[in-house]
Amino acid sequence: MRAPEVRGLGLLTGGPTPGEGASVLTLARPDRPGDRFRRATRECLLALAAVDAMLEDGKAAREAIAGERTALLYVTAAAYGASNRQFIERRGGVVHFAYTAPAVVPAEVAIEFGVTGPYGILIGGAPATLRAIEQAARLLETGTCDRALVLVVEIFEECADLYTTRRRYHGWPLVETAGCLWLEPGAGDLSFQSSRVVHGSSRAGGGERFAAAPVAQLGEWLGRSANGPLELSGRWRGEEARLRWSGVRSHARDGAA
């Protein structure tokens, strides 16, 4: 499959190095002015902040991603957990219904940035994100869109006590992450493979990031000024996925940076 190239990457992460004994490295709730955001959950605001960071990385104005030629693919394993819990327990103020749904996170991005093209929402860990990048590549290859955004958000703080009972299922510490990847048609090759494994964990950059792990891996790779083919991989539940990707770097982005 023809590989896309990375036009921009926004990555917000819960901490550069895990502290001794820290269980969850958290991201602060972004301050977003405007009455429209009075009901928005933390995961929604982090998604918007990740897109802002992506536009800054790509040295582009928000108009560059607006319109029906932009696809939006969102992935999370658990970012709805906090709002679901708050809604169930009615604690810490009111979470307004519909803000409990995973679909509202990309919806806030679509509303704020005027993205009205094809969309998809995958629930799962790192393999789901790698699959979303592959789906984005397919949409670009078939001309269904001109650019594709792959958005990931994972937050843990509000459910930290619940995760402690499930430590055998995932790595540690849990690192909150929000990221957005801006992909455009490229000239390299992309291949995706998935297989079954016994155990799943999505560690990257010194902690467990669930669906956000591949975006963190990509951020590290871009930050190292590395060249050549990139291999991203990740596990979740009983699946391991690998994405081999050449031609990752965009002249537009590197020139801008």
Added chain:
Amino acid sequence: MTTPERVAIVAAGVVTPIGQDLEAFWSALVTGASGISQSERVEVADLRVQRGGEIKKIGRIKNWRGVPDCRATRLLIAAADDLCAQAAFRPLPLDPTRVAVVVGTALGGVEEGEKALGGDRGRRRLRDALYDAPAWDLARWLGARGPVVTVSTACASGATALAVGADLLRSGEADAVVAGGYDALCRFVLRGFNALRSLSRDAVRPFDRRRSGLLLGEAGALGLLMRERDVTGARLGTLRGYGSASDGFHIAAPEPEGRGLERAIRAALADARLAPGDVDFVSAHGTATPLNDRIETAALKRALGPRAYEVPVNSIKGSLGHTMGAAAALEAFMCLLSAQRGLIPPTLNLEEPDPECDLDYVPGRARPARPRIMLSTSMGFGGCNGALILEGA
């Protein structure tokens, strides 16, 4: 432009409030049966509306041993059991590593989260509260060891799942895909819709002048998808195309002109390499909220042009309520059964036409017709719009 690989829907299995297998579901639809009843399983005493399309007892599976005590999972597995019966398979007649599972849901196993946070810390409750847990349980039950994908495009999830399943076949990642959707009624979602005041105290009346909102339902709906060239026996029909588009307008309300749905319909027709004039029948999202039905009608008129007035358009949500993640898959299977059986189910409870909804909505009783190409539309929270193009066998 090359034609995409054709994907067959070989068979389908369902569990719904109006029937717990495909034949019972179809019979109930064409005879105008209603699955709406007082909620008995969920505590609703403090809610404004206390009815829905509740399945009183999931009856198909005799032995639930090894299956988690999670209603969402059990709906999926009951639908899968019907699918296995319809398709006469299980164990799978294929290499298990080449069989994928793709399911759509708006709620996943959130009821397990309600139970866990309510003090029932059963060993699996929190694990099953994650939205992708039921899909993995289904894969285990089927013995499928290929990709397991969960999509959650709100109430368009079932359509997205069928499309993603077709993509897995076209890309060669799987040789067979069990795809569809599910959602269970639970206090979480009933409370939510109660707060939005979008539930009706009256009957669900899609496209009727008096329509006053929706009622929720629960269901599971799964299809067996294979590349058409790999299918040797009978099939239910073909998934010809899919389109999606985001409204980018509001979290809980559709865009007032239905532009997102219009884009999704156009994209689906383009994907199928078909024109509006090819469409013979439309299965509408038709929730019976005042906004949805008017907006959907307008979007159909713009996307299909004069053809919108020439084809029957129905909504089955009057019969079973809005089954959320299962709705689009159920409606897709209804389309294929219509083509196969030569009968289009009526839009239940449509009695007084609305001047703003002026298409042919099949009121009253089932109508003899044998559509070949069918459009099925879906809209969901967050401005998710999906459209499927289906072809009868």
